Amino acid sequence: SGEQKWSSKRVLERGAPYPQVILPQFGGYWIEDPEAPPPTSSESRGEGEEEEAGERREEDTPHGDYGYQLEEINEAARAYRKHFLGREHLNFSCLASSLGNLLLSVRHEEDGEHEHLHVIIRSRVKSVYHRLSLLELPDIPSVPELAKLLCDEAAGLRFTPVLYPKASRLIVNYDEHDVNNTFKFGVIYQRFGQMSEEELFRNNEETPAFTEFLQLLGDTVELQDFKGFRGGLDVSHGQTGSQSIYTVHRQQEIMFHVSTKLPFTEGDAQQLQRKRHIGNDIVAVVFQEDATPFVPDMIASNFLHAFILVQVEEPCSDSTSYKVSVTAREDVPPFGPPLPNPAVFKKGQEFREFLLTKLINAELACYKSDRFARLEERTRAALLDSLHDELQRRSQCMLGLMSGLEEEGRAENGHAHGGLLESIKRAMRGRSVSMETMSRGGAGLPxxxxxxxxxxxxxxxxxxxxxxxxxxxxxxxxxxxxxxxxxxxxxxxxxxxxxxxxxxxxxxxxxxxxxxxxxxxxxxxxxxxxxxxxxxxxxxxxxxxxxxxxxxxxxxxxx
Structure with a gap:
């Protein structure tokens, strides 16, 4: 940290012009180059996923969006709701030794003279969606063949049908567990020459230029009894301040953690109340009223992975513009929309569209970094195992094939049943007992x-x-x-x-x-x-x- 401050001070001593971002001395971050070709996220997508992504862009991209597109982690997460839910389809499960539990969904579709199969296969690593044409195939492929088509490692596996009538509800909840429609971003005010997190979090004043920028981001809302997405802020007791900045962008709710609006604690050099929220965000905006360098690791945090720096020029005027730079940890893949060259925007709706889209895509890209990817894989595997076991148990119940031990345990708790047939038998037996008891006119055994x-x-x-x-x-x-x-x-x-x-x-x-x-x-x-x-x-x-x-x-x- 001392060497970093010394290096930053040397940059300041050299005088203007100053770079917006200085890479840390020991690396670990990249800076987006406005002259670099735009990143592409379609290389790893399959045919069905690419088509699904295109359709989603058309749905979520309103007129006047200036061509800035929201990116997706996994298009298959939305495919089940769009192509399967509420329509005739089949679900199959498999316990694979090397791949763990698998869950496959297949639906046949006729569109005029064309026939297609919609197929989703889910593993502990990822879900894959594919739309398969049947024009060149003599017959519909078997389930193991479909699994092999979507996943090369899924060869020679045995699948069993899912017989639970309400399985679709459980499956769609699993598929959409990583679909995120709410985001929280930090907003940090940096004065000229501030090179440490203590200096950044000590700022209390909101200058007219900073206020103008916050108004561009969203609306100022009162936190007390706020009904929208609160982003971890206190809306009942006022312990995280009285106001914040909130907006909705393309059906995505966004709450900003503004450093100057979070509580300030006298005598606390670290301002933990402020760092507790901003340090737990994944992406943050750094607003610079004066040209001054920013070092991405000056804020110690395990969560902050990307920063978007906004430097104002000619604030509070008809000629107000913003210079933008982007930096992120080296394991975060590039994300769009790409910076123009030069990366300067006039104040207005286009800049707002660019900035909010860039923030959302930055967080989605950060989820692919090593830290978050490992966490997501563990969560995904645990949820898939739980879903597989639940579907197997429910299917066994429908067939009346629950194990004797489980049946006895459920009987002891008053929940014994052996499937639909046994339930009917018990109902008829109970009715017979009741009628005979009534005919006797007294208590006791029939x-x-x-x-x-x-x-x-x-x-x-x-x-x-x-x-x-x-x-x-x-x-x-x-x-x-x-x-x-x-x-x-x-x-x-x-x-x-x-x-x-x-x-x-x-x-x-x-x-x-x-x-x-x-x-x-x-x-x-x-x-x-x-x-x-x-x-x-x-x-x-x-x-x-x-x-x-x-x-x-x-x-x-x-x-």
Whole structure:
């Protein structure tokens, strides 16, 4: 930092004209050359992606935009909503050993005499969209062939169909997780000769030239109860200032973190309240009222990756113009719109269109840098794995093929089901039980359950020390011990009526754990609990349902 200041001071000592940007002594940044050819972002796009990008430019580019175009990270992120959602299509998933989980969507389209396939394949690395013509193909390719066509590494893989009816909602949410329609940018005021972040964040005064520039960027809004995109600013308690600059550019909401509008703390040399917001932005505008050099690493931040420098000439006049320079970290790819030569704009709508478009494209380009690309890849892989598992689980549920362990766990929580067919069976069985109970005119078990005869058992409505849980079988009996000898009747049932859902059931007598409880010794609670089938003797406390019911019947007869 000391060597950097010394180098900057040497530039100042040499006198005018001063460069807008000085590269750091140890490199790590590039400066956009106005004479360089414009950057192209279409080299890595496929046929379908390039066509999609062209269509999107036409939609998002209004008249009077001066030809400045917003760039996209991945056109496939919007393709599913545009070409698949709400239309007949198929989704397939695959667990690939080398590529991780894959998710493929395919849709057939007829346009007059032409037939096309819209295909999207998603991997942990990226999503690829392709529009394939079927004119030269004898038949529609198989799903593995489509996967191989879009991804060379996806060869010889097996795909399974996604059967969940609401899968499209989950898929479109995943595809658009990196679609960003809100942006926040820092705005830093630099005075002549200021060469450190402490000096930059110490500025409090908004000169007429700076105010004029802020009015060009957007509208001054009151933060209290502000309803738009707030960009991390406090809109309830005023802890981040009372005003800020906000605008909407081509359906993108933008909030600016203006250094002079953020709270100033007396005695804080670093002004952490200001740096906390601007230091966490990815792109910042540096406004220079006087010609003075800027070094991009003078602000210590892990997030700031690009700076757009704006130097005003003849401010607050009919001849006001702005000189622009761009610098970014070396792993940030070039981004448009390109700087004209010379890079000087007259104050007006064209400069505003250029600057806002350049800011948005700068942030999108920064996402491709090493730091953000690794973070995005980890996030993307985790979300795709979660989506794949959820779609697989939902598909298994639709087929009634949930694993026994998961089914038992869900049954214990009152959410057991075995697919659509089993739900219908349970509904019909529940209706039959209700009708038989009503026909008896009293509480207790119905006269028949799956064909087996069951005699009456009187149940008294008393509170249980055990929390009720809904499930496939109700908690059947709660008998007062003082009237038990008058109300016990034989309880016989065929075991097969219960084996259709649970192979074994356990009957347990529950009493309050507190011996002094008034409920102790007055009533027993018999519960049917699931038990894993195994070989047990009749003397075991856990045995099959028929034996325990027989034992209960004999005991009742003996009384």
């Amino acid at each position: 006269t028949s359950l799956s064909g087996g005869d069951v005699t009456d058992v009187v149940c008294y409505n008393v509170k249980s020390p055990v929390k009720r849980r809904s499930g496939l079988f109700p908690r059947l009996l709660s008998v007062d011990s003082q009237t038990e000898k008058h109300n016990h009747r034989s309880l016989l049932s065929e075991q097969r009526s219960f084996d259709s859902c649970h192979p074994m059931l356990e009957v347990r007598s529950e009493v309050p754990s507190n011996p002094s409880s008034p409920e102790a010794g007055q009533r027993d609670r018999f519960c049917f609990l699931p038990s894993h089938p195994d070989t047990r003797s009749k003397n075991s406390p856990r045995t099959n349902l028929k034996f325990r019911f027989d034992k209960m019947s004999h005991s009742a007869a003996g009384h």
